[in-house]
Amino acid sequence: MKGLLFALKSGFGWLSTIPVGISMEGVEALMKHVYVFPVIGLVLGAILGAVAYVAAMALPANLVAIIVIVAIYKLCGINHIDGLADFG
Incomplete structure (x- = not known):
């Protein structure tokens, strides 16, 4: 169980910008x-x-798209934005 929690913690540290620390x-x-x-x-x-x-409940689609892209950047860093840029 301890190993699984360490794995989750490190995984969040690796794949996101959440400051959980990686050991x-x-x-x-x-x-x-x-x-x-x-x-x-x-x-x-x-x-x-x-x-x-x-965001989609209150804002137009173009603003929702901007908010989602900024949220991806803030939560996951540049890795996923780079993949999005490569795709489109």
């Missing part, structure tokens, strides 16, 4: 518990989806 124990636990990556993606996606849903 060597956490990186080793993350290597052993690779299956936590989809869970982390689900949590981050749910947060960003909630931002988009709330």
Whole structure:
């Protein structure tokens, strides 16, 4: 259980800008518990989806798009924005 929590903590530190801190124990636990990556993606996606849903209820689509892109940058850093730029 301790290894799983270290893996989740390191995964959030690795895939987001949430300041949870990454330790060597956490990186080793993350290597052993690779299956936590989809869970982390689900949590981050749910947060960003909630931002988009709330923004879409009150704002026009072009402002919602800007807010979502800024939220992705703030939550996940430049990695996902770079992927979005490569895709489009």
